[in-house]
Amino acid sequence: MLNHKRPTIDDVARLAGLSTATVSRFINGSAVVSAERAAKIKAAIQELHYTPHLAAQMLASNKTRAIGLLLPTISGAFFAPVLRGVETRAIEKGYSLLVHSTQAQAQNAAGKGTFKKILAEHNTDGLLIFAASVDATELSRLHSIGFPVVLLHQASPKEFSLPAITVENKNGVRALIDHLIEDHQRRRIVQLRGPENHDDTYWRDLGYRQSLEAHGIPYEADLIETGGFNTEQARQAMRRILTRGIHFDAVFAGDDESASGAMMALREAGWRIPQDAAVVGFDDLNLAEHLTPPLTTVHSPIEQVASEAVELLVKQIGGEAVPAETLLPTYLVRRNSCGCS
Amino acid sequence: MLNHKRPTIDDVARLAGLSTATVSRFINGSAVVSAERAAKIKAAIQELHYTPHLAAQMLASNKTRAIGLLLPTISGAFFAPVLRGVETRAIEKGYSLLVHSTQAQAQNAAGKGTFKKILAEHNTDGLLIFAASVDATELSRLHSIGFPVVLLHQASPKEFSLPAITVENKNGVRALIDHLIEDHQRRRIVQLRGPENHDDTYWRDLGYRQSLEAHGIPYEADLIETGGFNTEQARQAMRRILTRGIHFDAVFAGDDESASGAMMALREAGWRIPQDAAVVGFDDLNLAEHLTPPLTTVHSPIEQVASEAVELLVKQIGGEAVPAETLLPTYLVRRNSCGCS
DNA sequence: TTGAAAGCGCTAACAG
DNA sequence: CTGTTAGCGCTTTCAA
Numbered sequence A, B: 001m002l003n004h005k006r007p008t009i010d011d012v013a014r015l016a017g018l019s020t021a022t023v024s025r026f027i028n029g030s031a032v033v034s035a036e037r038a039a040k041i042k043a044a045i046q047e048l049h050y051t052p053h054l055a056a057q058m059l060a061s062n063k064t065r066a067i068g069l070l071l072p073t074i075s076g077a078f079f080a081p082v083l084r085g086v087e088t089r090a091i092e093k094g095y096s097l098l099v100h101s102t103q104a105q106a107q108n109a110a111g112k113g114t115f116k117k118i119l120a121e122h123n124t125d126g127l128l129i130f131a132a133s134v135d136a137t138e139l140s141r142l143h144s145i146g147f148p149v150v151l152l153h154q155a156s157p158k159e160f161s162l163p164a165i166t167v168e169n170k171n172g173v174r175a176l177i178d179h180l181i182e183d184h185q186r187r188r189i190v191q192l193r194g195p196e197n198h199d200d201t202y203w204r205d206l207g208y209r210q211s212l213e214a215h216g217i218p219y220e221a222d223l224i225e226t227g228g229f230n231t232e233q234a235r236q237a238m239r240r241i242l243t244r245g246i247h248f249d250a251v252f253a254g255d256d257e258s259a260s261g262a263m264m265a266l267r268e269a270g271w272r273i274p275q276d277a278a279v280v281g282f283d284d285l286n287l288a289e290h291l292t293p294p295l296t297t298v299h300s301p302i303e304q305v306a307s308e309a310v311e312l313l314v315k316q317i318g319g320e321a322v323p324a325e326t327l328l329p330t331y332l333v334r335r336n337s338c339g340c341s
Numbered sequence C: 001t002t003g004a005a006a007g008c009g010c011t012a013a014c015a016g
Numbered sequence D: 001c002t003g004t005t006a007g008c009g010c011t012t013t014c015a016a
Helices: A009-016 A020-028 A035-048 A054-061 A079-092 A102-109 A136-144 A169-184 A199-214 A231-244 A256-268 A286-290 A302-317 B009-016 B020-028 B035-048 B054-061 B079-092 B102-109 B136-144 B169-184 B199-214 B231-244 B256-268 B286-290 B302-317
Strands: A066-071 A096-101 A126-130 A149-152 A164-167 A189-193 A224-226 A250-252 A278-280 A297-299 A325-328 A331-333 B066-071 B096-101 B126-130 B149-152 B164-167 B189-193 B224-226 B250-252 B278-280 B297-299 B325-328 B331-333
Touching: A009 A020, A009 A035, A020 A035, A054 B054, A066 A079, A066 A302, A079 A096, A079 A302, A079 B096, A096 A102, A096 B079, A096 B096, A126 A302, A136 A149, A149 A302, A164 A169, A164 A302, A169 A189, A169 A199, A169 A250, A169 A278, A169 A297, A169 A331, A189 A199, A189 A231, A224 A231, A231 A256, A231 B286, A250 A256, A256 A278, A256 A286, A286 B231, A302 A325, B009 B020, B009 B035, B020 B035, B066 B079, B066 B302, B079 B096, B079 B302, B096 B102, B126 B302, B136 B149, B149 B302, B164 B169, B164 B302, B169 B189, B169 B199, B169 B250, B169 B278, B169 B297, B169 B331, B189 B199, B189 B231, B224 B231, B231 B256, B250 B256, B256 B278, B256 B286, B302 B325
Parallel strands: A066 A096, A066 A126, A126 A149, A149 A164, A164 A325, A189 A224, A189 A250, A250 A278, B066 B096, B066 B126, B126 B149, B149 B164, B164 B325, B189 B224, B189 B250, B250 B278
Antiparallel strands: A297 A331, B297 B331
């Protein structure tokens, strides 16, 4: 397909009048090369437009220089900053990025008997695994072969330890609900929970409960529904709440996308926000400030989690030890959907 | 890092009592292997948990079995179906997917003098290039070395021919504007244009103009603004229109995300949709039916474009000829934001 | 610091 | 249909 054969390291070595080994050392910085020869090599590389053949490097070094990102799905506003953070940092570190949404595979694998691991130790040096992307068996297998892994928005299984990074869910929600109760006198606060078995769901719920408890407000099952961290699901959940005909004066939607869905359902039913019910979210995605009214929420450093995760993974690949758990701080962002002006 | 050395094709061959060549043939289906031996090989592979070493395959075959997807950015609701379509089909075809948003790189490369081609012929077998992701020079270079490329939502440069795939923008918009004029008696229709130098922008504008012309309505520069296919930009563009104090009774927002922004701006200003102004979009993203009111728009088969693009690319990689241009049909979706009930 | 040379695991002639 | 074998382009001992 290509017109000219691409230049090899041998071509460079020949042109520079040196051995391939020296060129290789120069390229990888794996040993000091005399300044004089380094210059020659650099010139030869430029002249030939030489780029190392990745596959050959991999084969010889037994490294892929690629990291894999496993996501449940790539849809949704939430994953944009995740991808951005991961990609930017990965490139910076000289790794290429393989992205795979396990949901896409599930659709695909249905019908076939085979379960092929599209992203694993055979084509990456390490894996970034987002909550709900792979099952415990695979996690355990990766751990057992000592393969570098970082878990995002997901705690390590109890049986063994895999480095995990996430945000301060509980305290964030705590501040959020405190604000609703203390500054806006709301007491009947609906919660639209995220997906079950999702750690964020667990901790956000806990923050919600603790705030209620601290203010002497009982936890009421009637006020709880599952929004699934998803606009459409949240919209329907909100409708179900509305159908119950129960009294409430605020909605904690689980995340911003859910908040958007909750607002739709509320508005359809003729409710005014925040007069009839305050609505708050979590994440502080771009969309938050563009909702009507602008959404009060908890700022979550999503992109930073992503880029820090890459950092942790690369360290592991390099054989360094990394902290078992990293928790990035969150903070309350007051806009208008809570009643602030 | 790994405990056990991974099995090689030699281990499989030894266990099966055959040659590596036969095993290789079986794995790649590159020649017929007798049923009896095939069974033996299959068993050996299972027993050893053998997976081919990708780098070795690449090096020996001079193929990467990876395709690259170049996007301007991964943010935005629009790209979710693109990614889904590409990934699903790529996996199906046995290719892995490398994603790169050129915007992320631009941020990164700023400051450095180097421009490294993160995705190109050295690490992929072919490239899927979305509109506005790479410049003409790089396109020309890829073409000159005969590297497989498919352009998405972007026409081939005039100087040479690269296969391109996109949707029927013009006729879609034509039907949309016709609907506004004929069925809802709108005559002063604002257009929020997409980014300049974007082919979709050009064709959508043409559809808009042709519909106006067909109905004897003059094209008025005052009614035109740039929405950039982006919620926030569109919102601001809409505000600018509003500031002009001119009369209008409908808004063609360029795409659905822009429509969402336009709606926000209109609502802020106290306009009712569709009574005071109809609002219509393009794409028919998931969000369209969830806007208030549900958005009348043009359905664009985004995911299908993506998966068809993979198909075209894989064909090229296989040395097959492919059509220079592929245009997928669009159709009008009437919901309520146009005034339909 | 440098060079020579032995592979890394696999594919693809080539010969049978 | 099957086996033998020569590389693919690079990294990495081992000696010098």
